[in-house]
Amino acid sequence: MNAIVFLLFAAIAVVCGINVVVRTHPVSSALALIGTMASLSVLYLLLGAQFIAAAQVFVYAGAIMVLFVFVIMLLNAGAEQKSHGAWMARLMGAPLLVALLGILSFVILRAVPRSEEVRFGGFTGGTVENVGRAIFTTYLLPFEITSILVLIAIVGAVVLGYKEMD
Amino acid sequence: MPQGVPLAWYLILSAILFTLGVAGFLFRRNLITMFMSIELMLNAVNLTFVAFSYHLKQVDGQIFTFFVMVVAAAAAAVGLAIILTVFKNRATLHVDEIASMKN
Amino acid sequence: MQHLWIIPALPLLGFLVNGLLGRRLSKAAINAVAIGSVTLSFLWVLRVVWHGGAPLEHYFDWIRVGDFVVGCDLVVDRLTTVMLLVVTGVGLLIHVYAIGYMAHDGGYSRFFAYLNLFMFFMLTLVLAANFLLMFVGWEGVGLSSYLLIGFWFRKKSATNAGNKAFIVNRIGDFGFSLAIFLVGIHFGSLDFARVLGALGGWPAERSVGTLTLIGLLLLLGAAGKSAQIPLYVWLPDAMEGPTPVSALIHAATMVTAGVYMIARTSAIYLKAPMALEMVAIIGLATAFFSATIGLAQNDIKKVFAYSTVSQLGYMFLGLGTGAFGAGIFHLVTHAFFKALLFLGAGSVIHALSGEQDLRKMGGLRKKTPMTFVTLVCAAVSIAGIWPFAGFWSKDEILVSAYHHAPWMYWVAVVTAGMTAFYVFRAIFLAFFGKYRGDAHPHESPAVMTLPLVALAALSLGGGLFRVPRWLEPMFPLAEHHDNTLVVISVAAGLAGIFLAWLFYVARPGLADAAARRLGWVYRTVLNKYYVDEIYGAVVVEPVVVGSRSVLWEGIDVEVIDAGVNGIGARARGLGSILRRIQSGYIRSYAAWVLLGAVSVLLTLGLAGVGK
Numbered sequence: 001m002n003a004i005v006f007l008l009f010a011a012i013a014v015v016c017g018i019n020v021v022v023r024t025h026p027v028s029s030a031l032a033l034i035g036t037m038a039s040l041s042v043l044y045l046l047l048g049a050q051f052i053a054a055a056q057v058f059v060y061a062g063a064i065m066v067l068f069v070f071v072i073m074l075l076n077a078g079a080e081q082k083s084h085g086a087w088m089a090r091l092m093g094a095p096l097l098v099a100l101l102g103i104l105s106f107v108i109l110r111a112v113p114r115s116e117e118v119r120f121g122g123f124t125g126g127t128v129e130n131v132g133r134a135i136f137t138t139y140l141l142p143f144e145i146t147s148i149l150v151l152i153a154i155v156g157a158v159v160l161g162y163k164e165m166d
Numbered sequence: 167m168p169q170g171v172p173l174a175w176y177l178i179l180s181a182i183l184f185t186l187g188v189a190g191f192l193f194r195r196n197l198i199t200m201f202m203s204i205e206l207m208l209n210a211v212n213l214t215f216v217a218f219s220y221h222l223k224q225v226d227g228q229i230f231t232f233f234v235m236v237v238a239a240a241a242a243a244v245g246l247a248i249i250l251t252v253f254k255n256r257a258t259l260h261v262d263e264i265a266s267m268k269n
Numbered sequence: 270m271q272h273l274w275i276i277p278a279l280p281l282l283g284f285l286v287n288g289l290l291g292r293r294l295s296k297a298a299i300n301a302v303a304i305g306s307v308t309l310s311f312l313w314v315l316r317v318v319w320h321g322g323a324p325l326e327h328y329f330d331w332i333r334v335g336d337f338v339v340g341c342d343l344v345v346d347r348l349t350t351v352m353l354l355v356v357t358g359v360g361l362l363i364h365v366y367a368i369g370y371m372a373h374d375g376g377y378s379r380f381f382a383y384l385n386l387f388m389f390f391m392l393t394l395v396l397a398a399n400f401l402l403m404f405v406g407w408e409g410v411g412l413s414s415y416l417l418i419g420f421w422f423r424k425k426s427a428t429n430a431g432n433k434a435f436i437v438n439r440i441g442d443f444g445f446s447l448a449i450f451l452v453g454i455h456f457g458s459l460d461f462a463r464v465l466g467a468l469g470g471w472p473a474e475r476s477v478g479t480l481t482l483i484g485l486l487l488l489l490g491a492a493g494k495s496a497q498i499p500l501y502v503w504l505p506d507a508m509e510g511p512t513p514v515s516a517l518i519h520a521a522t523m524v525t526a527g528v529y530m531i532a533r534t535s536a537i538y539l540k541a542p543m544a545l546e547m548v549a550i551i552g553l554a555t556a557f558f559s560a561t562i563g564l565a566q567n568d569i570k571k572v573f574a575y576s577t578v579s580q581l582g583y584m585f586l587g588l589g590t591g592a593f594g595a596g597i598f599h600l601v602t603h604a605f606f607k608a609l610l611f612l613g614a615g616s617v618i619h620a621l622s623g624e625q626d627l628r629k630m631g632g633l634r635k636k637t638p639m640t641f642v643t644l645v646c647a648a649v650s651i652a653g654i655w656p657f658a659g660f661w662s663k664d665e666i667l668v669s670a671y672h673h674a675p676w677m678y679w680v681a682v683v684t685a686g687m688t689a690f691y692v693f694r695a696i697f698l699a700f701f702g703k704y705r706g707d708a709h710p711h712e713s714p715a716v717m718t719l720p721l722v723a724l725a726a727l728s729l730g731g732g733l734f735r736v737p738r739w740l741e742p743m744f745p746l747a748e749h750h751d752n753t754l755v756v757i758s759v760a761a762g763l764a765g766i767f768l769a770w771l772f773y774v775a776r777p778g779l780a781d782a783a784a785r786r787l788g789w790v791y792r793t794v795l796n797k798y799y800v801d802e803i804y805g806a807v808v809v810e811p812v813v814v815g816s817r818s819v820l821w822e823g824i825d826v827e828v829i830d831a832g833v834n835g836i837g838a839r840a841r842g843l844g845s846i847l848r849r850i851q852s853g854y855i856r857s858y859a860a861w862v863l864l865g866a867v868s869v870l871l872t873l874g875l876a877g878v879g880k
Contacts, residue, residue, distance in 0.1 A: 117170025153240035160247035
């Protein structure tokens, strides 16, 4: 049961991920990305992270991706053309990516004990209450700092975007 | 007990998504698409964190994910504002034409 | 403790004050400092002499390496007292003279500062109790000489002369240095007392080779400083300096340092007869050779310069034939009459507002009587006429030469005749006959003529200083006395005077006629036998060319510069290759980052982080 759910949504995530990379039109990529995020949200639920799953949908899929789509529409960016530079990327990109994936997989398979398994309900610590308690006690300082970070980002975005509107 | 999924699979899924994100960054020419690849990478990392949070039976991994999301949001806001400015100046979103830092 | 250090310290203080502050001081202040320091030094010398000298005073250890110790030591023995009195006494007179001579010069304070500096080094040289400290003084007087010869540094000929003096001296100094090294190695010490004292008890054959080598090297040094063959060429050029400099440094004191050095190290030479013989031969050859050049010179200072070289040769002859006391005696009397000759020449030059050519002088007897009289006193003294000072010292040397090797005596007698001739030639040309120039001659001020008078008195009566007897405990007297020899030498002197009178007073045209008859012989002598030109071609030219073509262009530019620049070019080349990474394309940057990340992961993975 766990395996089926996992495999289904993992497949969706990978296919959507491939679409993000492969499709030429940015809007298509954006929609694919939303798909990836949604399937990841389900996987979070499997891992017992309710709050994060919900936040993923609200924040990522609901806010950030909407912002992306807004900007794509605003700039009216069309499909892409061929490129002429960045020989390094074209030359070394594929082998490096293969190497990256290979190494990561190798390390993971060696490091993680085989017996460990994930079951839905195996971890119940991901409740809103638990997350909230952790944020406001142990991780209070990072929380405050990130609040300020967000404030700075807002101010920065406004400053950067200001001139255009006139 | 229903059969579980080995933890390693989650991690490998995360690695695959991360690699896809890098591939998108390396091979795509549109600025916005490159940015979306970055978001994909961040998501992959989030998955890793949550997986380990389950593995260690602690909520701290999820807290980290939370912060990653916040920072990703902030980065998205500022980054898109920059992209808008670049588009205003260069009238292109083709990354190879924004190469004035050459040499 | 007699505080010998005061003697050189006072002029050093004068140098510092006049050198650093001189531009802001009034002339009276500069005079007070300069003359005062030398006067006080002289008075202190008198005090030390009154106390009969001073034993070694050790101030501090300069070098201490295991058992080898060289200290900053001063000592005054009989030889030192003679030198001290000459240096400070005659030096004082010349300082006073210089007040008048340099009165209108722009570098007044600088001049006296340099003079004081010279006095400091010369006194250090004389007071030193070991070879190394003496060498310090030796080098220092060379430096002061260079500064003073090139005093009028805007004149190219003056700076060239200064360079020449210093460079030629350096060759001699090289010999001196080697000698010091050998002494240090052989004796384990550089103290005069230890080295020379040890030699006293040595048998005749021991270490003759080494001692001869040391003696010859010391002779090389002395030849440089005291202008003997082959290193005399700097002294005539040194006449570019102001006349008081010529008098003090190139007549009375610095050039006598070589003579002093050989006298001081006489113990070495007595055990190395071949070296001593070389001293005599070089001295005699130099005396004769430069006397011939002096016969034909037209510049009054050049005549006296070659005379100095010649008289120094006499001193070397005296030393070389074993009459060390006589050599030093001649050093003393020579200081008197040669300084007087130079100062007198300076007075003449001053009277004629700068003219130095004998052919443009004449009839100055009436215009500058004081100068005339004093110069004649010097001239008869140098000509060796009894009973004046020069006679006594020259006579002792000639007698010693005869008993060493009669042929040396005869050559020396002829030289004495030539000496008398050229000195009186200068006198007659300058003071007799009709005035042939176009300046307005006038007598010099008292500040210049008084020292002339003092020196004249010393030139005439200097024979009363029985220097050889005073030095007898150090240099045993050889009791020969032969009246025939004495008569012959005086006769030679008189003959020289007579011939000069004949050529330049009685029959004025005779000299030019003789010169024309002798033709190329005359021209060769006039041009100093072209020695400078020969040196230039044989020594200087190869060194300059070699230095330029081989060392500079060949090695320095092509090898060393190419190497260093090559490294720079390689670095630049490497940099321009690496620069291509900065393409400006973000994606290639990302690719590089990915490459780095993969490498790190690979390393970590292989290192076994993932177990």
